[in-house]
Amino acid sequence: MRIKSEVDFWSGVVFIVVGLAFAMGATEYRFGTSARPGPGYFPLGLGLLLAMVGFIELMGALGRERNDADRITSPIWRPLLVIVAAVLGAGFLLPRLGMLITLPFVIVLTCFATSDFKFREALGLAVVLTVGSWLLFVVGLELRIPVMPSKF
Numbered sequence: 050m051r052i053k054s055e056v057d058f059w060s061g062v063v064f065i066v067v068g069l070a071f072a073m074g075a076t077e078y079r080f081g082t083s084a085r086p087g088p089g090y091f092p093l094g095l096g097l098l099l100a101m102v103g104f105i106e107l108m109g110a111l112g113r114e115r116n117d118a119d120r121i122t123s124p125i126w127r128p129l130l131v132i133v134a135a136v137l138g139a140g141f142l143l144p145r146l147g148m149l150i151t152l153p154f155v156i157v158l159t160c161f162a163t164s165d166f167k168f169r170e171a172l173g174l175a176v177v178l179t180v181g182s183w184l185l186f187v188v189g190l191e192l193r194i195p196v197m198p199s200k201f
Contacts, residue, residue, distance in 0.1 A: 055121045057110035064103025072096030128162035135159045147195040148187070152179040 052058045072093050081087030135158045142151040153175035160171035186192045 053112035061107030068100030131162040147197040
């Protein structure tokens with residue numbers, strides 16, 4: 050048996066590893082019952098489900114004929130680095146600058162990950178997503194997220 054699709058094979062392996070890691074981490078928490086689930090109930094089930102999806106993906110990648118068009122190539126670094134920087138920036142800036150400054154900054158930054166970046170579209174997206182996030186999380190769900198910088 051040969052690997053028919055490298056992309057599907059390795060994505061299946063990653064799903065299995067991540068799913069089993071979450072499932073094993075969830076065993077540290079109380080499981081509970083189906084009627085009264087504990088804190089480990091959902092992560093364990095989700096981790097096992099992710100591992101099962103990975104196994105199905107991995108089995109689908111094995112076969113007799115090889116698809117050379119579905120080979121893994123070198124990573125595209127720009128989107129990878131921009132998205133990682135945006136996630137780290139959001140985690141660092143949100144408690145310090147608040148939602149109304151951090152979200153537009155992070156959204157515009159993530160728009161740089163694409164090659165057809167247009168500042169006007171990125172700014173419009175930032176406004177819509179920031180207002181929507183504020184309405185959903187601060188107004189609707191009443192979460193205690195810093196909206197403005199702590200100095201104000």
